[in-house]
Amino acid sequence: MRLPCLYKPVIYDNLSPDLDDVFSEVFENNENGLLKLNIATIDIKIKYVQQQYAKSRLQDIKDKEEAYEQEKIKFDNAVKIWENLGNLINLYTGNINDYIESISKGIEILFHIYSGRLLQNFHNGLGIFIEADGKSISFKDTPNAEHDVIFTMSSGQLSSLVIAFTMALNHKYAKHSLLLIDDPVQTMDEINVAGFIDLLRHEFRDRQIFISTHEDHTSSYFRYKFGKAGLETQRINFKNIQNKMEI
Missing domain, CATH: 1.20.5 (Single alpha-helices involved in coiled-coils or other helix-helix interfaces)
Incomplete structure (x- = not known):
């Protein structure tokens, strides 16, 4: 085989x-x-x-x-940082909202009075109300009104509103007696200017006030009104000062 x-x-x-x-x-x-x-x-x-x-x-x-x-590990750290930043943002936003609301409540009475004296030809001179929701401030002609009055105001009225707001802030929270106002009457009418001067004479007598204007008759009117209230005034002409410096 x-x-x-x-x-x-x-x-x-x-x-x-x-x-x-x-x-x-x-x-x-x-x-x-x-x-x-x-x-x-x-x-x-x-x-x-x-x-x-x-x-x-x-x-x-x-x-x-x-x-x-x-x-x-990097991702977890990034998530923690993101969460911490979110908490800081919420805390920061909350503090700002609380601050806005606190400031608004602190000046609402003064602002209502000042705006009424400056806006004598608006809403019968009754004054404007401040409303704050913690995020923003609105100005109403009546409490709980739906619309903000700034959308119906003229430029002169808006100027008066801003001046009333800043003066209320100064009167309530200023830590010094110096008040600087730059050409406040440029867009204000005569009635509002008169109310503005009366407000300064009576409510800010303890302040040293500097008011700038490029109109001589406005300067003369201011000094006349302050003088009638027994307040000392002085005119400073920067053009003359500049000419003296150039000589």
Whole structure:
């Protein structure tokens, strides 16, 4: 009985051209090295390659986990900073709103009186009311009115409103006796100017007041009214001062 062939014939047409390169690079064209190969050696090599691949994959996973943890720490810190900033913004906004409301309540009576004396030709000179919701301030001709009066006022009336507001702030919260007013009557009518002067004469007698104007007759009128109230006045002409400095 004949034994079957242990080796199958090689069909060289099935060999890939790359195998020639492998034989040349790995075995250096040495057939003895090729003959030393066996299934067990190849299995060991396969297991070694698989093991190294697994180790490489595990190391890659470990590196990515470490990178993830580092980025997660950064993200968590950013979230904490964002939350802290949000709390600070809320605290800051709340304090501002409380401050606006406190300031408004502190001057609402003075402003109502001053605006009435300056705006004698508006709303029968009854004065304007301040309303604050903690976020903004509005001016109403009657309490709880729907519309803000600034949208129906003339430029002169708006000037009087602003002056009344700033004078109320000064009277209530100023820590010094100096009052500087820059050309307050430029857009005010005669009635409002008269009310403005009377307000300064009676409510701000304890202040040292500097009022600038480019109109001589306005300056003369101011000094006349203050003089009638027994207040000392002085005219300062900056043009003359400048001319003296240039000589």
